Amino acid sequence: MKKQWILPEIKDSQLVELLARELHLPLPIASLLVSRGFTTLEEASSFLEPRLANLRPPEEIPGISLAVERLHTALQKKERIVLYGDYDVDGISSLALLCRVLKAMGAGSVDCFIPERAREGYGLSIAGVEHCLTSFQPSLIVAVDCGTNSINEAKLIRERGVDLIVVDHHELASDSVENTCTYLVNPQKTKVLPFRRNETQCETDEARGTQNFDLGCISTYCPSQDSSPTQHSSSLPQIAVDGYHYLCTVGLIFKLCHALLKRLPNPDLDLRRYLDLVALGTVADIVPLVGENRIFVRYGLRQLANSQWAGVRALIKVAEIKPPFTAMDIGYKLGPRINAAGRLSSAQEALTLLLSDDATEAARIARHLDIRNRERQTIERAVTLEAEEWVTKHLDPVNQKSIVLGNAGWHQGVVGIVASRLTKRWHRPTLVIGFDEQGRGKGSGRSIEGFSLVEALEHCSPLLDAFGGHAMAAGLTLQESRLEELRHAFEKAANHFLKEEDLIPRLKLQAEVDFKEIDFDWLDTQDRLAPFGTANPQPLFIAYSVRPIKEPRILKEKHLRLEFASQQGAPIAAIFFNGAMDPLPEAPWDIAFTLERNSYQGRTTIQLQVVALREAE
Structure with a gap:
C-alpha cells in the first residue's frame, strides 16, 4: 500500500x-x-538519562494507600491471599512480581489463579470467581490486570465475605467496580469513560507524610510545586505523570510493592532485582515507553542480563538471545513464548516458569513453551492465510473503511495477532472472530490512528455479548448469527469517525x-x-x-x-x-x-x- x-x-x-x-x-x-x-x-x-531516583511517590496513584493498608493487615494476620490474574504477559508478570514480593515479606499463604480461557473466559468472571473461591477459600483476592468493570463478580466476592483489591489499567466505564470494591488501584479513575460497556479483556507520600524510602536505588522524589510535566501527546516521548494513565498493570504492581515496602520496610528486599519482570510485561503490553515506563524498561533490560529468576534465564536460553537486550528481544522473542501458553491452552505453565526457582524445572518448561510457540505460529499462519484470502476477495478498498471477518474453527488464541497483521497490511480497523461449535464467538480488534475501537464497539454494543479494551486494541464476544449485522454496524462507525485521508498510512x-x-x-x-x-x-x-x-x-x-x-x-x-x-x-x-x-x-x-x-x- x-x-x-x-x-x-x-x-x-x-x-x-x-x-x-x-x-x-x-x-x-x-x-x-x-x-x-x-x-x-x-x-x-x-x-536521555532516565534515573530510578526520578520515580515519583507511588502514593500519588489513586487507591494505592488504601490497598497497601489492606495488604499490610493481611500480612500481619497471615491471611490467605489469592492473586487472580489474566493470561497475557502483563497479567502473568504482574502475578509473578506480586507473589514473589509478598512471599519475601512474610505472607502466610499466597496462591495464584488464572482462569481457563475456554471454560471461564477473560478476567474476573462468575465461573472463574466460583472456581477460585471454592479452590482456595481466601479472605482476600487481589485481581491484577482485570476486574475494573466486573461489577457482578465484585458483588459475588463481597457476598462471600471476601475482600477484593483490583489493580488494573483498563478503562473505567461509568458503572465500574469503584462503588462496589473498596480497593481499586487504577490510574484511569481520573478519566472515566462517558459510556457504558461490558468488560472483556483484550490482547495494554500522603499516607506516610514525606518519609523517604531507600531501595538502595529508588527514592520517593517529588517535584516542586511549580514543576510542570510535559504536555501529553502521543508523538512526544514524555507523558504527563498526573494520573499515570500510561502504566500497564505490572508497572502499577511495582508501584504498589514500592508503597508496601515503605509501609513495612525490609532491608533484604531490593526491588531493583524485580525490574526484569516489569520490563517483560511493559514491553509486551505495548504501552507507551515514556515517563516511568521508560525508566522501568531501561533498567529492566539491564536486570534481564543478570536475572535472579531461573525461569527468565531458561527462557532467554531457549529464545537464543544475548545481552545487551533490547525491547525487541522482549516483544519478538520472550513475550510470544510466555503468551503461547495462554493462547493455546492454560497460562498456568508460563506463570509456573516465572515463579520457579528450580533450574531443571525451568529449563523443561521453557522448552515446552518454545514448542507451544511454534505450534502457535503454525496455527497463526494458517488462520492468517485464510483471513487474507477472504479480505482480498471481499474488501472494496474504495468504499469500505473497516474489516470484520470471522470463521468457525479459527483458534481464538490467535485472532488478535491475525487482526494486527490485517490492520498493518490494509490500514483499516479490523475485527477478527473465531467461533466454536455452538456459534459462540470471541474476537479481537486492532485499530489505526484516529479511530477508537472501544468507542466504535459502543456503537455496536446491542449486537455484542461483551466487549472492552483500549482505543487501539479490544476484545469482544458475540453470536455467529450476528456477524453480518456487526459488519454493517462497525462499518457505519468507521464511516462516522474516519476520513478518507485517515486510510492512507503515513511514513513519519x-x-x-x-x-x-x-x-x-x-x-x-x-x-x-x-x-x-x-x-x-x-x-x-x-x-x-x-x-x-x-x-x-x-x-x-x-x-x-x-x-x-x-x-x-x-x-x-x-x-x-x-x-x-x-x-x-x-x-x-x-x-x-x-x-x-x-x-x-x-x-x-x-x-x-x-x-x-x-x-x-
Missing part, C-alpha cells in the same frame, strides 16, 4: 544547535528531540541523514534514545538522492541487499525486506530507513534497514 511521506519540518535551529553542543549529539538526533517536543536542555537531558520521517556521517559513535548516540516502542519509536531517517554502488542482490526471492558509500571507505550495507516484490524506480532514490547493528560470526557492522524507497524528488 502506498504511503504518504511526512517529511521533517524545519526546527528551531538555535535549540537544535544548543542540544547538539551541550549533549554531544549529532545534529539529526538533536533535531529529532526538538521535533518530539523537548523545549529545554533539562528536558532533553532527563530523557524524523530527520535527514547523510550516509557519510554514519559511524559507530552515531549508533552509540542513537542508543541513548532507547528503549524504543510505542510513543518512542526507533528514529526513521531519510536520505535524499542516493545511488547504490552496485546492483541490488536478491535474497530468498523477495528481499534486497543494497550497498551505499560511506565516509570510512567501506560500504554501508542495507537490507530492504520484501523489496524485490515490486520493481525498483530508477536511481537516484530517496530512502526512508532505520539504523541497526548487524552482528554475524563475531563481527559487528552498521546496517540500514530500508522501510521505503522512492524515486528522488
Whole structure:
C-alpha cells in the first residue's frame, strides 16, 4: 500500500544547535528531540538519562494507600491471599512480581489463579470467581490486570465475605467496580469513560507524610510545586505523570510493592532485582515507553542480563538471545513464548516458569513453551492465510473503511495477532472472530490512528455479548448469527469517525541523514534514545538522492541487499525486506530507513534497514 511521506519540518535551529553542543549529539538526533517536543536542555537531558531516583511517590496513584493498608493487615494476620490474574504477559508478570514480593515479606499463604480461557473466559468472571473461591477459600483476592468493570463478580466476592483489591489499567466505564470494591488501584479513575460497556479483556507520600524510602536505588522524589510535566501527546516521548494513565498493570504492581515496602520496610528486599519482570510485561503490553515506563524498561533490560529468576534465564536460553537486550528481544522473542501458553491452552505453565526457582524445572518448561510457540505460529499462519484470502476477495478498498471477518474453527488464541497483521497490511480497523461449535464467538480488534475501537464497539454494543479494551486494541464476544449485522454496524462507525485521508498510512520521517556521517559513535548516540516502542519509536531517517554502488542482490526471492558509500571507505550495507516484490524506480532514490547493528560470526557492522524507497524528488 502506498504511503504518504511526512517529511521533517524545519526546527528551531538555535535549540537544535544548543542540544547538539551541550549533549554531544549529532545534529539529526538533536533535531529529532526538538521535533518530539523537548523545549529545554533539562528536558532533553532527563530523557536521555532516565534515573530510578526520578520515580515519583507511588502514593500519588489513586487507591494505592488504601490497598497497601489492606495488604499490610493481611500480612500481619497471615491471611490467605489469592492473586487472580489474566493470561497475557502483563497479567502473568504482574502475578509473578506480586507473589514473589509478598512471599519475601512474610505472607502466610499466597496462591495464584488464572482462569481457563475456554471454560471461564477473560478476567474476573462468575465461573472463574466460583472456581477460585471454592479452590482456595481466601479472605482476600487481589485481581491484577482485570476486574475494573466486573461489577457482578465484585458483588459475588463481597457476598462471600471476601475482600477484593483490583489493580488494573483498563478503562473505567461509568458503572465500574469503584462503588462496589473498596480497593481499586487504577490510574484511569481520573478519566472515566462517558459510556457504558461490558468488560472483556483484550490482547495494554500522603499516607506516610514525606518519609523517604531507600531501595538502595529508588527514592520517593517529588517535584516542586511549580514543576510542570510535559504536555501529553502521543508523538512526544514524555507523558504527563498526573494520573499515570500510561502504566500497564505490572508497572502499577511495582508501584504498589514500592508503597508496601515503605509501609513495612525490609532491608533484604531490593526491588531493583524485580525490574526484569516489569520490563517483560511493559514491553509486551505495548504501552507507551515514556515517563516511568521508560525508566522501568531501561533498567529492566539491564536486570534481564543478570536475572535472579531461573525461569527468565531458561527462557532467554531457549529464545537464543544475548545481552545487551533490547525491547525487541522482549516483544519478538520472550513475550510470544510466555503468551503461547495462554493462547493455546492454560497460562498456568508460563506463570509456573516465572515463579520457579528450580533450574531443571525451568529449563523443561521453557522448552515446552518454545514448542507451544511454534505450534502457535503454525496455527497463526494458517488462520492468517485464510483471513487474507477472504479480505482480498471481499474488501472494496474504495468504499469500505473497516474489516470484520470471522470463521468457525479459527483458534481464538490467535485472532488478535491475525487482526494486527490485517490492520498493518490494509490500514483499516479490523475485527477478527473465531467461533466454536455452538456459534459462540470471541474476537479481537486492532485499530489505526484516529479511530477508537472501544468507542466504535459502543456503537455496536446491542449486537455484542461483551466487549472492552483500549482505543487501539479490544476484545469482544458475540453470536455467529450476528456477524453480518456487526459488519454493517462497525462499518457505519468507521464511516462516522474516519476520513478518507485517515486510510492512507503515513511514513513519519524524523530527520535527514547523510550516509557519510554514519559511524559507530552515531549508533552509540542513537542508543541513548532507547528503549524504543510505542510513543518512542526507533528514529526513521531519510536520505535524499542516493545511488547504490552496485546492483541490488536478491535474497530468498523477495528481499534486497543494497550497498551505499560511506565516509570510512567501506560500504554501508542495507537490507530492504520484501523489496524485490515490486520493481525498483530508477536511481537516484530517496530512502526512508532505520539504523541497526548487524552482528554475524563475531563481527559487528552498521546496517540500514530500508522501510521505503522512492524515486528522488
